[in-house]
Amino acid sequence: MRFSINGADHEIDFDIRTSLLDLLREHLQLTGTKKGCDQGACGACTVLVDGERINACLALAVQYQGRAITTIEGLGTPGHLHALQAAFVEHDGFQCGYCTPGQICSAVGMAAEARRGVPSVVTADLAATQIALDHDELRERMSGNLCRCGAHNGIIDAVRQVLAREAA
Amino acid sequence: MSALAQTSWRPDGASDPLATRHGLIGAPVSRIDGPLKVAGQARFAAEVSMPGLLHAGFVYSSVARGRIKAIDTAAAEALPGVALVMTHRNAPRMKPPALFGTTPEAAGASDLPIMQDAEIHWNGQTVAVVLAETREQAEEAAALVAVEYESLPAVTAFAAAKAHAHPPESVLGEPAVLEIGDAEAALAAAAVKVDLTFTTPRQNHNAIELHAATIAWEGDRLTIHDASQLVTMTAATIAQVFDLDPKQVRVLSPYVGGGFGGKCLWDHQILGAAAARLAGRPVRVVLSREGVFRLVGGRTQTEQRVALAATADGKLDALIHTGVAAMTAHNACPEQFTFPARHLYAARTFKLVQQVAEMDMLANTFMRAPGESIGTFALECAIDELAEKLGADPVAFRRGIEPEKDPTSSHEFSTRHLNEAYAAGAERFGWAKRSATPRARRDGEWLIGMGCATGTYPYYRMPGGAARITLTADGRARVAAAAHEMGMGTATVQSQVAAERLGLPLDRVSFALGDTELPPSPVAGGSNQTAAIGAAVIAAHTELVKALLKLAGNASPLAGLSTDEVEGRDAGLGKRGDAARFESYASILRRAGRDEVTVQAEAPMPLELQKWSMHSTAAQFCEVRVSESTGEVRVARFLGSFDCGRILNAKTARSQFRGGIVMGLGLALTEETLFDERSGRIVNATMAEYHVPVHLDVPEIEVIWTDIPDPRTPMGARGIGEIGITGVGAAVANAVYNATGKRIRDLPITLDKLL
Amino acid sequence: MQRFEYHRAADTAAAIALAARAPEPHYLGGGTNLVDLMRENIERPRTIIDVTALSSAIEARPDGGILIGAGAKNTAVAEHRAIRERFPMLARAILAGASAQIRNMATVGGNLLQRTRCYYFYDDAAHCNKRKPGTGCDAVEGFNRIHAILGASPSCVATHPSDMCVALAALDAIVHVEGPGGRRSLPFGAFHRLPGDRPDLETALGPAELITAVELPAGAAGLRSTYRKVRDRASYAFALVSVAAALRIEDGKLAEVRLALGGVAHKPWRAATAEAALRGKPAGADAFRAAAEAELAAARPLSGNAFKIELAKRTIAATLSELAGARP
Numbered sequence A: 001m002r003f004s005i006n007g008a009d010h011e012i013d014f015d016i017r018t019s020l021l022d023l024l025r026e027h028l029q030l031t032g033t034k035k036g037c038d039q040g041a042c043g044a045c046t047v048l049v050d051g052e053r054i055n056a057c058l059a060l061a062v063q064y065q066g067r068a069i070t071t072i073e074g075l076g077t078p079g080h081l082h083a084l085q086a087a088f089v090e091h092d093g094f095q096c097g098y099c100t101p102g103q104i105c106s107a108v109g110m111a112a113e114a115r116r117g118v119p120s121v122v123t124a125d126l127a128a129t130q131i132a133l134d135h136d137e138l139r140e141r142m143s144g145n146l147c148r149c150g151a152h153n154g155i156i157d158a159v160r161q162v163l164a165r166e167a168a
Numbered sequence B: 001m002s003a004l005a006q007t008s009w010r011p012d013g014a015s016d017p018l019a020t021r022h023g024l025i026g027a028p029v030s031r032i033d034g035p036l037k038v039a040g041q042a043r044f045a046a047e048v049s050m051p052g053l054l055h056a057g058f059v060y061s062s063v064a065r066g067r068i069k070a071i072d073t074a075a076a077e078a079l080p081g082v083a084l085v086m087t088h089r090n091a092p093r094m095k096p097p098a099l100f101g102t103t104p105e106a107a108g109a110s111d112l113p114i115m116q117d118a119e120i121h122w123n124g125q126t127v128a129v130v131l132a133e134t135r136e137q138a139e140e141a142a143a144l145v146a147v148e149y150e151s152l153p154a155v156t157a158f159a160a161a162k163a164h165a166h167p168p169e170s171v172l173g174e175p176a177v178l179e180i181g182d183a184e185a186a187l188a189a190a191a192v193k194v195d196l197t198f199t200t201p202r203q204n205h206n207a208i209e210l211h212a213a214t215i216a217w218e219g220d221r222l223t224i225h226d227a228s229q230l231v232t233m234t235a236a237t238i239a240q241v242f243d244l245d246p247k248q249v250r251v252l253s254p255y256v257g258g259g260f261g262g263k264c265l266w267d268h269q270i271l272g273a274a275a276a277r278l279a280g281r282p283v284r285v286v287l288s289r290e291g292v293f294r295l296v297g298g299r300t301q302t303e304q305r306v307a308l309a310a311t312a313d314g315k316l317d318a319l320i321h322t323g324v325a326a327m328t329a330h331n332a333c334p335e336q337f338t339f340p341a342r343h344l345y346a347a348r349t350f351k352l353v354q355q356v357a358e359m360d361m362l363a364n365t366f367m368r369a370p371g372e373s374i375g376t377f378a379l380e381c382a383i384d385e386l387a388e389k390l391g392a393d394p395v396a397f398r399r400g401i402e403p404e405k406d407p408t409s410s411h412e413f414s415t416r417h418l419n420e421a422y423a424a425g426a427e428r429f430g431w432a433k434r435s436a437t438p439r440a441r442r443d444g445e446w447l448i449g450m451g452c453a454t455g456t457y458p459y460y461r462m463p464g465g466a467a468r469i470t471l472t473a474d475g476r477a478r479v480a481a482a483a484h485e486m487g488m489g490t491a492t493v494q495s496q497v498a499a500e501r502l503g504l505p506l507d508r509v510s511f512a513l514g515d516t517e518l519p520p521s522p523v524a525g526g527s528n529q530t531a532a533i534g535a536a537v538i539a540a541h542t543e544l545v546k547a548l549l550k551l552a553g554n555a556s557p558l559a560g561l562s563t564d565e566v567e568g569r570d571a572g573l574g575k576r577g578d579a580a581r582f583e584s585y586a587s588i589l590r591r592a593g594r595d596e597v598t599v600q601a602e603a604p605m606p607l608e609l610q611k612w613s614m615h616s617t618a619a620q621f622c623e624v625r626v627s628e629s630t631g632e633v634r635v636a637r638f639l640g641s642f643d644c645g646r647i648l649n650a651k652t653a654r655s656q657f658r659g660g661i662v663m664g665l666g667l668a669l670t671e672e673t674l675f676d677e678r679s680g681r682i683v684n685a686t687m688a689e690y691h692v693p694v695h696l697d698v699p700e701i702e703v704i705w706t707d708i709p710d711p712r713t714p715m716g717a718r719g720i721g722e723i724g725i726t727g728v729g730a731a732v733a734n735a736v737y738n739a740t741g742k743r744i745r746d747l748p749i750t751l752d753k754l755l
Numbered sequence C: 001m002q003r004f005e006y007h008r009a010a011d012t013a014a015a016i017a018l019a020a021r022a023p024e025p026h027y028l029g030g031g032t033n034l035v036d037l038m039r040e041n042i043e044r045p046r047t048i049i050d051v052t053a054l055s056s057a058i059e060a061r062p063d064g065g066i067l068i069g070a071g072a073k074n075t076a077v078a079e080h081r082a083i084r085e086r087f088p089m090l091a092r093a094i095l096a097g098a099s100a101q102i103r104n105m106a107t108v109g110g111n112l113l114q115r116t117r118c119y120y121f122y123d124d125a126a127h128c129n130k131r132k133p134g135t136g137c138d139a140v141e142g143f144n145r146i147h148a149i150l151g152a153s154p155s156c157v158a159t160h161p162s163d164m165c166v167a168l169a170a171l172d173a174i175v176h177v178e179g180p181g182g183r184r185s186l187p188f189g190a191f192h193r194l195p196g197d198r199p200d201l202e203t204a205l206g207p208a209e210l211i212t213a214v215e216l217p218a219g220a221a222g223l224r225s226t227y228r229k230v231r232d233r234a235s236y237a238f239a240l241v242s243v244a245a246a247l248r249i250e251d252g253k254l255a256e257v258r259l260a261l262g263g264v265a266h267k268p269w270r271a272a273t274a275e276a277a278l279r280g281k282p283a284g285a286d287a288f289r290a291a292a293e294a295e296l297a298a299a300r301p302l303s304g305n306a307f308k309i310e311l312a313k314r315t316i317a318a319t320l321s322e323l324a325g326a327r328p
Helices: A020-027 A083-090 A100-116 A133-140 A151-166 B003-009 B034-038 B074-080 B135-144 B158-162 B185-190 B229-243 B267-279 B289-295 B339-343 B372-390 B394-399 B418-431 B490-502 B531-553 B585-591 B650-669 B728-740 C012-021 C034-039 C074-079 C081-086 C088-094 C100-105 C108-112 C164-170 C272-278 C283-295 C307-325
Strands: A002-005 A009-012 A047-048 A052-054 A068-072 B052-061 B066-072 B082-086 B126-132 B146-151 B178-180 B192-200 B214-220 B223-226 B249-252 B283-286 B302-310 B316-327 B347-358 B440-441 B446-458 B466-472 B476-481 B508-511 B566-569 B570-576 B578-584 B598-603 B615-627 B632-641 B701-705 C005-008 C025-028 C048-049 C058-060 C066-069 C175-177 C182-187 C210-216 C224-231 C239-250 C253-262
Touching: A009 B034, A047 A100, A052 A100, A052 C100, A083 A100, A083 A151, A083 B034, A100 A133, A100 A151, A100 B034, A100 C074, A133 A151, A133 B283, A133 B476, A151 B650, B003 C175, B052 B135, B052 B267, B052 C048, B066 B126, B074 B082, B082 B135, B082 B267, B126 B135, B146 B701, B158 B316, B158 B347, B185 B302, B185 B316, B185 B347, B185 B490, B185 C025, B185 C210, B192 B372, B214 B267, B223 B229, B229 B249, B229 B267, B267 B283, B267 B289, B302 B372, B302 C182, B316 B372, B339 B347, B339 B446, B339 B701, B347 C224, B372 B394, B372 B446, B372 B650, B372 B728, B394 B418, B394 B446, B418 B446, B418 B632, B418 B728, B446 B728, B446 C164, B466 B531, B476 B490, B490 B508, B490 B531, B531 B566, B531 B570, B531 B585, B570 B585, B578 B585, B578 B615, B578 C283, B615 B728, B632 B650, B632 B728, B650 B701, B650 B728, B701 C108, C012 C025, C012 C048, C012 C210, C048 C066, C058 C081, C074 C081, C074 C088, C074 C100, C074 C108, C081 C088, C088 C164, C088 C224, C088 C239, C108 C164, C108 C210, C164 C224, C164 C253, C164 C283, C224 C307, C239 C307, C253 C272, C272 C283, C283 C307
Parallel strands: A002 A068, B052 B283, B223 B249, B316 B347, B476 B508, B632 B701, C005 C048, C025 C048
Antiparallel strands: A002 A009, A047 A052, A047 A068, B052 B126, B066 B146, B082 B126, B178 B347, B192 B302, B214 B223, B214 B283, B302 B316, B440 B446, B446 B615, B466 B476, B466 B598, B566 B570, B570 B578, B615 B632, C058 C066, C066 C210, C175 C182, C175 C210, C224 C239, C239 C253
16 A cells, blocks of 8 residues: 655555554654544544644544655654744643644644634634634634643644744 | 851752752753654654564453453454463463552552452453554454453442541551641531531543553563653562562653653553563553553542631631542552641641542552642632631631641741732732622623632652763763653753753753663652752762862862862852852863763752651632533633742743643543442543543633742752642632532532532 | 455445445444444444545535535535535534544544444443343443433433534435435434434434435525534533524514434434424523423433433523524
8 A cells, every 4th residue: 555654655565454543653653643542532643634634543544545644754853843843842832742743733734724714613703704813713723632731821822823923 | 057058958958059049040941852742753652663562452351349250362362463362371470569658669559469360359450461463453352352250249339438438557658637636626616617528539640642661571681661750660660570680670761741640650561561571572562541541540539528617817726627538458549638738727726537448449549739639629618618708808818827837747837938929829810800799790691700729739859869960071961860751841950950050051961861770760759850850960969079179189270179169150160259260171071081970879868858847839810701501611711829949940830830720620620530330440431531621621821930949959949740730629619609609519510510 | 443344435336336245344434433433342344335435525506505425524514615604503513523633534424423422332341232232221320421311212321422413403404325225315303213222223224325415405594593512621522412503583583493402312303392382482581491491391311411401401592592682
């Protein structure tokens, strides 16, 4: 089976039951994508598929052949951080760092959704064409990523700063 | 007073000079390991690759007490890829782990034998471990292991267990029963009093990282890549279990994906090591989320009584805090919920009684501020109720019962600035705008209320820590201790402290941790790690200065000076108060012909704790909105005002305080482990049904601190990992009362209780 | 997870043909529920037929109705302009469900087939008539705070977890299915079953039948509507109670009312009694409360969920009041 991950092609055979998450972690040693519940209930495994955020733990890898998969390793490296990664460091948007890759990938996907005009459940006017991402909007849209260390304030500050810079 | 006492901190002597130094101490330095973490390059326990690795699948008991009558592993063993199925019939012989607290190095969460017989002690105990080439095969095989049980009568109902409640021998070394005067008589005689019952549920840590270990034997040498907050103790206890020398066991844990008390030694590491030995191959254990609930204990449930009697002038005539915590017969975690009442308020009489009620269940354990988190819920709700009865503002009322010294031990406080914390917090939060009358503020269907409560957590410094410092000729220092990084910013803060102590720029100092080949460290628990490492580094630094002065010799401007006359500054040693007498580290080492110098020393015993009452305190303020239609509670604002000694890194400290507060919001509003009393089984063993707060539950949390150094501690600091959660439950509950007029004394405050 | 054969269906006919002959088949959409259930050994298919390549088109019809391909992702439905404008309750219900990540994966067809979140259904060690017919129900006397108050049976007190389906029930959606016997269309209310003595049977789908599309009839298009979900935390949790409501007021009277409840029954609960009580009545808090009382008169609490009855009444009244009050 052929996979495109962070711009590189991988030809790989595996047990058909393998999740996209385990494919990344156990077969490709791309361990930046984390396993927190394996049930779609924590968001630590969030990756981007064709730019959309999904939970890799609920994805059977076989369903994602040929799609453009981006993981945290594809966003930036310690020496060349993505703007969101750098903002997470600056705003201390993490403590243990385990949910962090998922939070960051999720924020990248969220930004794309926002640019597309996707509403959220806290959007007052669903018919609006432009939705300002205020504090509630950001918090709701990031609620699929749990953080147990309680870095929520720093995470939202980091995301808000990067989105504001993008908009400027 | 000797010169040494003036310059070097000792547990019974003068302050650490760093306690009042600025520069790197307190600076909001970003995490040194931040870039690795945000790039997904920090390697956690389950992420170590090894050739020939086998994956483990676990099978859990479905009865609470009984015996395995029959266990059929044939179908599992027949599956492709399965290397072995381990049960009590073929597991290697192992000793039961020494119970935590029984020796300084004991880490056992319980002292039950692990897979050594057919006995079942709790619903969820491991009855078989499968090893297979892939995770998928291991899990399929685990599902095919068929077990037949003979059930025995089990105590799985708290009410039944309570009937036999009794005080434990001790509560973490403190007496379980503490009485001063006749509190019940004072209560009976009082005109103004409250006598209230509070209940708190089971909770689980639910760190986002699943418990995991990658384990390999090489002959009789065992290496465990663990997610651990007690590497030194884990190595010692695993050595004891497998009858090895502790030096034969190496535990590595450079990054831990959240701990909160839960990432200690449980059965999975021992079973993984046993299975790896049996298979002759390395093993990766990654518990499922359900597995974490089945094998790793959490905070236990309690029923607490707080009764307070007031005098006419607003003093406490009686302070009664008693209660029962569920526990097992095989562990040692009585959930010290009466601890806050021992140190917080002045009262004429006290009655403090802790009891435990034994149940057939998974061993409960320490979870962020065990005791203090839920003890402050009961005590601080009761204080709020009493203040209301007195017609007093709860902040002013607390000011009136502020003790001059520790009310039960009579020791002087090392420092205590709770009143200042309240004053600053109240001002900043806008407490004056609170209406004393409930239901006075609303916004449409949403009732708005404010509440406050005191948080408190002791200063601990566990013995047994050591540190190593290597100074190199290029003017760099490497500091090392076994130690732990679970998100506290250990390497960052310790590098700051070491750089300041050595007089080096931060980028010239590194701090290595998470490896038992480094000098030993005590548990990262009881918020003690910063002080424990800090004291060890002070000891090592004294050794380093001695060694450097010796190397410097008579040709140095430092010639003739003693250790207590010099300080680290400008990348070298200098005489205190004399800018001229100085030599750089590079110069000293070069002249001595040395590439580097290495010293190691142990921290002194924590004598400071015997002399002073040492506690951090906090004033927690909360504003909630409660839907009058649905009873939903939303926390609109929160402010924590902390008195925790010197703050070492403003950025990471703010995060740690906030983190504690967020977990406190979960404790207050959403978190409950559902324990089915018919079966003794946890039924919501998932992150979907155990509700930790999500982003939308977390408001902007403001954090301020007094930053007044504690003269009795290394760096003037007291640990801050746990105090954040304390008082939060009560602050929320008191705010809910202010909003709705309803007192909820049973956590969590779910909407059904407010309808 | 048990081993299975994986097939990716190129078209509907091929999918159905395969499902009709393959051993223990199961269609697979986004996998957000099925993969989890397979990992828990609750679902044990031998054949997986991936139908995500089939229709995901969303067709807004000139008459005001909309046809949604079963493969459409939840997010695609919620962000679709015609759905946001014509059926806001549906967009809001979808957005109230799960997380953005899951909505990006989950399909409309799969959403209809979500299985209950009853703790005991998920735990292989528990008794559950839905998971293993005839073994009993541990929820009836166990933790049942999240369980059903309407339409339950002694066999099963589980609730349906979907938010989207509550809106679809209120909107009189039509479920288009295709199977070995051909195509048919089911009114939404007939798609899900009440538990009775066969809680393992959850829908009206026959063997190998596949949901191909969900149709939103023009009838409810343009009504003022919303969805309110009440849960144990602010987001990312299943509903304790939810309300999908739509209304049209003419001359101060309720000319049209649509009301459905989530979190209260084995299926999305169309509140027909309340609707009937309100139709033609003046809009107002008293009328809303009375209608809610009428609907919940049939409710039967379990040991731990009596609060849901009052919660449902209040949420109905609050949601209708908000809709009515928002009218200029």
